Amino acid sequence: MADLDPVFGCILSSGRRDRDGYAFHGTTRAHIAAWTAEHGPVPDGMVLDHACNRRHCRATHHLEPVTQSENLKRKSWRYRMKLATCRQGHDLKLYGAQTPERGRVCRQCNREANKQGATK
Secondary structure (H helix, E strand, O other), rough: EEEEOOOOOOOEEEOEEEOOOOOEEEEHHHHHHHHHHHHHOOOOEEEEOOOOOOOOOOOOHHHEEEHHHHHHOOOOOHHHHHHHEEEOOEEEEHHEEEEEOEEEEEEEHHHHHHEEEEEO
């Protein structure tokens, strides 16, 4: 079960979570299951970064495969705020929004995902 956050475009899983806050779909973390269903397996040597910084979000437009070292850098709010564009190339100064967890999402990507039905 999941709820759409209409403000930030997150699809928030309301099921079981582990102690780190990650939601599960069966025995797999929900965000990984959603990514795999839409894009195939996460590339070798990569992890999925939540742009929204919400570990129970499974919106694939908020996820980006990055190296572990990049993922660790992105934990820093200052580092996230220095990112100029989202992964689709939209200017975050125009379209960026900050989640309560100090993540950064692109409102234009949220609109496009909503039009494609990805947030239902």
